[in-house]
Amino acid sequence: MSKHIAGPEIERLIQLLARIPGLGPRSARRAALHLIKKKEAFLQPLSQAMQVAVDTVQACSFCGNIDTADPCMICKDERRDPATLIVVEDVSDLWALERAGSMRVCYHVLGGRLSPLDGVGPDDLNIQKLLDRVAAGIVEEVILAVNATIEGQTTAYYITDLLARFDVRVTRLAHGVPVGGELDYLDDGTLAIALQERA
């Protein structure tokens, strides 16, 4: 939108919308118009839902998950097995695992991965609380569900080392062929591991 064709309020809305991941400048304009046209039915509720999120959402002081309650609904859920702890980098990974939905376990969100290049060290991650939870003696297995990237794997090695002094089983997610994946399109590393780990 060029200058002087609409008030700064609309301009600002478009600029902020354009910063949402997945929207660019063009789709932000389209989104702004769509929102404005459905002011009462859509823009108003969305604005309110955002304000509610601003006011209520917080990090769980136990696991690092985000929720409107602290402890979060997962930590409070008594039907979950506190003996199994899945360690993830980010809340989005926790959501993904919950969508996959097979295990009723507890989580620990690191809030990132070790990345010396980006200046992310162990103190920047939610690692000490993980050690505290394991030290409490209830946890029997820690599943390191970090990303299969170099930084994720480095983080996994680091945490495995730290957990060595506890009487706890440390496991990782299996590598292999994605369900529905075609071998022809798979990278060599994955294929080699899938072959090696055949069952």
Place this chain on the structure above:
Amino acid sequence: MSKHIAGPEIERLIQLLARIPGLGPRSARRAALHLIKKKEAFLQPLSQAMQVAVDTVQACSFCGNIDTADPCMICKDERRDPATLIVVEDVSDLWALERAGSMRVCYHVLGGRLSPLDGVGPDDLNIQKLLDRVAAGIVEEVILAVNATIEGQTTAYYITDLLARFDVRVTRLAHGVPVGGELDYLDDGTLAIALQERA
């Protein structure tokens, strides 16, 4: 996100975000997490900008444009030529023409196109006000910048008929090869017109 892993406030935010054009369920989750992580710096200002838009944005009672002022900034702009009126279907078309940015003219937003199948008739569009503006005698040329679709062209014919009784020149956007477009990928209709209208 499956049930019982976060408060309903987060769930509702994701659901509303997923209704923004350009975002689906997956990107809405990603957007919600991104917004929540930048609560103070991003979510709060966006929520406020939306509320400001709810409170201030309205349709211009002259041209149908949306703005925070009525008459809108374009209708109020005295450097624009009121003798030339560009008729568009939607505010997004007005924005697109302003971005192209060559003419300092006035606009008239129809708010849609004639579409019997969707139950959109002449009374549903901002046509009477267009006739009133032309009847006032200042307008010398009406440029029908409707979409090059069947419904857009039907709307153009209908308005051309209505304007026949006024002393006003009615023109249309030129058809032809898009700038940067490759002939090989162009549809036959456009190519035929481009050849016919060669200059």
